[in-house]
Amino acid sequence: MTDRERSKRFVRRGERAVNKDTYVEEAADLGLVVMDSPHDPRPGIRIEAGRITAIDGRDEADFDTIDRYIARYALDPAMAETAMAIPSLALARMLVDITTPRAELMALMQGCTPAKLCEIVSHLNVVEMMMALQKMRARRTPGNQAHVTNWRENPVLMAADAAEAALRGFDELETTCRIARMAPINALALLVGSQTPHGGVLTQCAVEEALNLRLGLKGLTSYAETLSIYGTDEAMRDGDDTPWSKGLLASAYASRGIKIRFTSGTGSETLMGYESGQSMLYLEARCLVMVKGSGAQGVQNGSISCIALPGALPGGVRAVMAENLIAAALGLEVASGNDAMSSHSDMRKAAKLMLQFLPGTDFITSGYSSMPRRDNMFGGGNFDAYDMDDWLVIQRDMKVDAGMEPVTEAAAIAIRRKAGQALKAVFAGLGLPPIHDGEIEAAALADDSDDMPERDLVADIAAANALLEGPQTALDVVKALDAGGFADIAANVLAMQRVRLAGDYLQPAAVLTRDFEARSAFTDRNDYLGPGTGYRLEGDAWTTIAGIPQARSAAEMVPLTSGEAGVTLVPRPPAPPSPREVVIAVGPAFATLLDRTLCGLSHGETLRALIAGIESEGLAARILKMAATADCGMIGYEGAKLSGSGIAIGLQSKGTAVITRKGLAPLNNLELFGQAPLLSEAAYRQIGRNAACHALRTPPAPVPVKVDNMARLRLIVHATLMHKREIAAIEAGRGPQEMEARFDA
Amino acid sequence: MRDEDDVRRAQPRLSAAQITLEAVRLGTVSAEDLTIRRETLLNQAERAIAEGYPQLARNFRRAAELTQVPAEVLLETYDRLRPYRASYYELLAMAQELAARYDAPETGAYIREAAEAYRAKGLLARRDGEED
Numbered sequence: 001m002t003d004r005e006r007s008k009r010f011v012r013r014g015e016r017a018v019n020k021d022t023y024v025e026e027a028a029d030l031g032l033v034v035m036d037s038p039h040d041p042r043p044g045i046r047i048e049a050g051r052i053t054a055i056d057g058r059d060e061a062d063f064d065t066i067d068r069y070i071a072r073y074a075l076d077p078a079m080a081e082t083a084m085a086i087p088s089l090a091l092a093r094m095l096v097d098i099t100t101p102r103a104e105l106m107a108l109m110q111g112c113t114p115a116k117l118c119e120i121v122s123h124l125n126v127v128e129m130m131m132a133l134q135k136m137r138a139r140r141t142p143g144n145q146a147h148v149t150n151w152r153e154n155p156v157l158m159a160a161d162a163a164e165a166a167l168r169g170f171d172e173l174e175t176t177c178r179i180a181r182m183a184p185i186n187a188l189a190l191l192v193g194s195q196t197p198h199g200g201v202l203t204q205c206a207v208e209e210a211l212n213l214r215l216g217l218k219g220l221t222s223y224a225e226t227l228s229i230y231g232t233d234e235a236m237r238d239g240d241d242t243p244w245s246k247g248l249l250a251s252a253y254a255s256r257g258i259k260i261r262f263t264s265g266t267g268s269e270t271l272m273g274y275e276s277g278q279s280m281l282y283l284e285a286r287c288l289v290m291v292k293g294s295g296a297q298g299v300q301n302g303s304i305s306c307i308a309l310p311g312a313l314p315g316g317v318r319a320v321m322a323e324n325l326i327a328a329a330l331g332l333e334v335a336s337g338n339d340a341m342s343s344h345s346d347m348r349k350a351a352k353l354m355l356q357f358l359p360g361t362d363f364i365t366s367g368y369s370s371m372p373r374r375d376n377m378f379g380g381g382n383f384d385a386y387d388m389d390d391w392l393v394i395q396r397d398m399k400v401d402a403g404m405e406p407v408t409e410a411a412a413i414a415i416r417r418k419a420g421q422a423l424k425a426v427f428a429g430l431g432l433p434p435i436h437d438g439e440i441e442a443a444a445l446a447d448d449s450d451d452m453p454e455r456d457l458v459a460d461i462a463a464a465n466a467l468l469e470g471p472q473t474a475l476d477v478v479k480a481l482d483a484g485g486f487a488d489i490a491a492n493v494l495a496m497q498r499v500r501l502a503g504d505y506l507q508p509a510a511v512l513t514r515d516f517e518a519r520s521a522f523t524d525r526n527d528y529l530g531p532g533t534g535y536r537l538e539g540d541a542w543t544t545i546a547g548i549p550q551a552r553s554a555a556e557m558v559p560l561t562s563g564e565a566g567v568t569l570v571p572r573p574p575a576p577p578s579p580r581e582v583v584i585a586v587g588p589a590f591a592t593l594l595d596r597t598l599c600g601l602s603h604g605e606t607l608r609a610l611i612a613g614i615e616s617e618g619l620a621a622r623i624l625k626m627a628a629t630a631d632c633g634m635i636g637y638e639g640a641k642l643s644g645s646g647i648a649i650g651l652q653s654k655g656t657a658v659i660t661r662k663g664l665a666p667l668n669n670l671e672l673f674g675q676a677p678l679l680s681e682a683a684y685r686q687i688g689r690n691a692a693c694h695a696l697r698t699p700p701a702p703v704p705v706k707v708d709n710m711a712r713l714r715l716i717v718h719a720t721l722m723h724k725r726e727i728a729a730i731e732a733g734r735g736p737q738e739m740e741a742r743f744d745a
Numbered sequence: 746m747r748d749e750d751d752v753r754r755a756q757p758r759l760s761a762a763q764i765t766l767e768a769v770r771l772g773t774v775s776a777e778d779l780t781i782r783r784e785t786l787l788n789q790a791e792r793a794i795a796e797g798y799p800q801l802a803r804n805f806r807r808a809a810e811l812t813q814v815p816a817e818v819l820l821e822t823y824d825r826l827r828p829y830r831a832s833y834y835e836l837l838a839m840a841q842e843l844a845a846r847y848d849a850p851e852t853g854a855y856i857r858e859a860a861e862a863y864r865a866k867g868l869l870a871r872r873d874g875e876e877d
Binding site for chain 1: 757760761764765766769770774775776779780781782785786788789792793796797798799800801802803804805807808809810811812814816819820822823824826827828852855856858859862863865866868
């Protein structure tokens, strides 16, 4: 088609964000299939003498490394006999059924092979998956994780961003580095910032495994989620690991009291070229059973950094939801993705998000970019600092806790400043390159790292290396904070070390409360069994989420009066009706309890414009104030009855106007101007003129009305409150009062 | 007193209640005191069994054993378990050492199973003149 032949509407639509995304047709042979590939095996298990000798159609002799691992460590032969005998549809129904408890399902799921798990979830639509996820989530209270990074690797900004993220209620903060050698300082800045507003926020620094573990051993981090696994042997090998090596690493972290979760997700094997035509979900199910077998408490999945790949395929977003559900059904903690960029379209991103946001997961995102996307060193930032108010408003709309709390600008600035000051004390105490007050001030008010003054990165890197190689640990951080006058933060950092002794935060889905109590699948068990059970957003938590700073009180929104009506209406004796008059009938609150229209015109300006319009046709205006009604139609109707010409303009105090004629029914009229926010002074003048034209039986001209589709949405609360006040001014049974308008000079 | 020849990692001396800011100021808390104990992880393992998490319990039991393994040995063990890093007999020797020197029999068994799997699936180190 040439451009001349194209539909202009299709061209415009083609430019929309959703059409910048890539879509591809299914091609199972290339691994481009999210669920139910023809190359996926049929579910099955063979157990001989209490020993698993075939999984999903593969005999023991042909087991690959992953089969071998899950047969040995994940699947319980006795439970497998039971679970594999139950039809998948029946198990799918149990997942959704509100009378079947989570624990019962979790036990059954541990007897299911990867192909069986896929078959079960393939019976569910996304709403059923949400129902199931709500029940199967490990922790009763949903949570969230934030990313905190910055392009310049500025530690002061890192601490400030960490403090604000903690203040916003994130349970876990994750950083990484642009320059790997900065890891110790990034981890340190994140730790200090994270414990500044209150204690208990878990932190991690995503770097290479050995370095990661060393940071944890120093007490600079409290968890790790870098343990990536894949659903085929080839992809595992490409990742330079085996199920055994990753499993050992899981135990190694636990041996030092450090929480870990694995990372997997649909699409990674296909992206690496090792999917053998099997569906993304089937390979992910293999990962999840492997995670279970390793004894790790949880996983971050939901396609993670590969999200755009399943997203390009039909049913991709559903498949990603299905992988979250399988993980939860196995009893794993789930940090449910939503971290990497999933679409150009805000609508599409939000729709995908709702699958996890509404039912709740242990961490709704595996990393909400708490700073602007350009500072996100994870290459992601699906939702970033600028989307926070959207997130908060959606929580408030839906009465849903998705793990973020509103904060005021003043509180954010204050906590950012305090984190910078605390980090300055720590750097001084540990002998790291000094932090200047100018940096602290810049970080307190910064949007992103471009707002930060230059720092000597070379000196910071050298110091980071010395910190890593030297004997200093989190204990020295505690001492430096204490000596620097930050005993509260020192106590929090120390408590983060102390919790390791109890090991409670190694339990599934554990996060720490502000009192350092572990909230886990054991201590905060998800007991959802339908309405009236499970996590309910109420009490203080609901008050917090409802209380976004943008919400104003009704009194604040519509002040009693501006005090500048611009006109005073003074009662006067009734004049005899004249055929050359138009009545202006105003509402009971006019120029008294209210004095401005929704458009912001003073009542004086409004009235003056109407009168000028009437007089421009040589007629006179007669003003009546209605006492018994606030309804625009009735105000006009009553006015017209008393009008010598039979024509009246009905005017509510908020500015809504009508032109009517004596004899018309109250809800009938000559012209109605129902959208008060759109009526300017010029419009009221034309309304006055048209009313006069109706009286003179000459043709009226169109009233200029702005087209603003958003006006109603913007002003509906104001309109409601103003109308309430008009109604409050009603004096039933009292007739119209003839008025003289005295305009202010 | 610890035996000079004991290669096992020292266990914390203080209880959680003793780890206070005051104690840090007095210098009585060491970094070693801020780690989890073997018996704590064994208790967590029992809790996991009771809650229906047998695999997690096994991980906690291996972790309990590893509390006594120094960090360098841990990192080395992990590295040798990665693909193509160690021969079959090296893995077996490592398993044996963990079980015997560090009182880590479950971890030892886990590494022996890895050795078998790696031999079956060709994940052992390929070195000239060496039989897997």
